[in-house]
Amino acid sequence: MRILVTGAAGFIGYHLSQSLLADGHTVYGLDALTSYYDPALKRTRLDLLQRQNGFDFGQIDLTDAAALGVFVAEAEAEVVFHLAAQPGVRYSIENPQSYIQSNVVGTANLLEALRQHLPKHLIFASTSSVYGGNTTMPYAETDRADSPLSLYAATKKSGEALVHSYSHLWSIPSTCVRFFTVYGPYGRPDMAILKFAHALAAGEPIDVYGHGRMQRDFTYVSDLVAAMVAIMEKAPVMGRPVAGDSLSAVAPFRLLNLGGGRPVALMEFIASIERAMGANARLNVLPMQPGDVVATQADTALLKALIGELPTTPLDVGIGRFVAWFREYYGT
Incomplete structure (x- = not known):
């Protein structure tokens, strides 16, 4: 087409x-x-x-x-x-x-x-x-x-x-x-995952909003x-x-x-990045930012009714692929 x-x-x-x-x-x-x-x-x-x-x-x-x-x-x-x-x-x-x-x-x-x-x-x-x-x-x-x-x-x-x-x-x-x-790979630099990866690679602290209690x-x-x-x-x-x-x-x-319909705690997401990069993060815990919400979760019933099961890449696998791209693209 x-x-x-x-x-x-x-x-x-x-x-x-x-x-x-x-x-x-x-x-x-x-x-x-x-x-x-x-x-x-x-x-x-x-x-x-x-x-x-x-x-x-x-x-x-x-x-x-x-x-x-x-x-x-x-x-x-x-x-x-x-x-x-x-x-x-x-x-x-x-x-x-x-x-x-x-x-x-x-x-x-x-x-x-x-x-x-x-x-x-x-x-x-x-x-x-x-x-x-x-x-x-x-x-x-x-x-x-x-x-x-x-x-x-x-x-x-x-x-x-x-x-x-x-x-x-x-x-x-x-x-x-x-x-x-x-x-995933080639993600926007303003998104949290790329900010976290850059901070970990440079040994700098990670800004964690919502006191680390957010889920996505x-x-x-x-x-x-x-x-x-x-x-x-x-x-x-x-x-x-x-x-x-x-x-x-x-x-x-x-x-x-x-969406996958399976919310992940922000701290679990950070832990997955730490495992993939082989580094421990220093956390700068901050309050919620204006416009943010505490949690998100998709109801996927309609999606499944239309196309069947959504492909689901496990978090550690997806993070691993992202980190592999990050290291290659940024040379870290």
């Missing part, structure tokens, strides 16, 4: 694009290569993709509606994965405009371009952060998600609402996938990608729900958790 991947030079976009290319699809990758974090890592990912047959790239910012429209028209994609976004909970407090422009305006621009070239399935990357102040675990897609705790979460919830409206108005089959703490539903990147590829063939159809579905009553639109 012809597949458009926005954010193709990003962490998840890179892994997804590699998987799609390996399956023989033609991938039209789009990325702005912004400087939110070291663009060298993005260019490394991009270079690896451009060595593959069937990859076409456009360096385009989602806020450039004209250039975006031209690229979408040329791609004529049957499936669209919209992963491009300004990520990060804490940075959204410091620089809110970049989130509004990229995650809200950029998503609206993409949807308007897709209205002219309707895909068979649009898959929008959302986040578990939209569950915000919910205290009931695990998070189910049918739970209310009206209390975001960060601007990042609010912009992603806005993106879901925009996708629903276009799905209703233009009959675009759309799935909003809510990611749960994805980790960590999801290894290849497991997530396998699920996303399987979801391609599961475009929502109005009036045809499965058990426990979040299918909209007025649009071919579905919300879907992508």
Whole structure:
């Protein structure tokens, strides 16, 4: 198939694009290569993709509606994965405009371009952060998600609402996938796992927020990608729900958790990194940061109903693969 991947030079976009290319699809990758974090890592990912047959790239910012429209028209994609976004909970407090422009305006621009070239399935990357102040675990897609705790979460919830409206108005089959703490090789430098690895390698203390009591539903990147590829063939159809579905009553639109459903204590996660790196961490224990939540856990019943069991990489195996990449890439 012809597949458009926005954010193709990003962490998840890179892994997804590699998987799609390996399956023989033609991938039209789009990325702005912004400087939110070291663009060298993005260019490394991009270079690896451009060595593959069937990859076409456009360096385009989602806020450039004209250039975006031209690229979408040329791609004529049957499936669209919209992963491009300004990520990060804490940075959204410091620089809110970049989130509004990229995650809200950029998503609206993409949807308007897709209205002219309707895909068979649009898959929008959302986040578990939209569950915000919910205290009931695990998070189910049918739970209310009206209390975001960060601007990042609010912009992603806005993106879901925009996708629903276009799905209703233009009959675009759309799935909003809510990611749960994805980790693995080529991860973003602003994510905890890479910060921990750098600190351990340098013998520096690790900042541990929430007094070390936080839990996250960590999801290894290849497991997530396998699920996303399987979801391609599961475009929502109005009036045809499965058990426990979040299918909209007025649009071919579905919300879907992508996580393992097995939360891991932050201290256990750190201990796994220590084992893989053969080093003991010095901990700088700190209070919760604004916008953070204590725990996350995905209800995976709907995911299993759609595609079967999610591939599950054991934590120590996933951390081991990450550390092997970290040592090779950074030479530590």
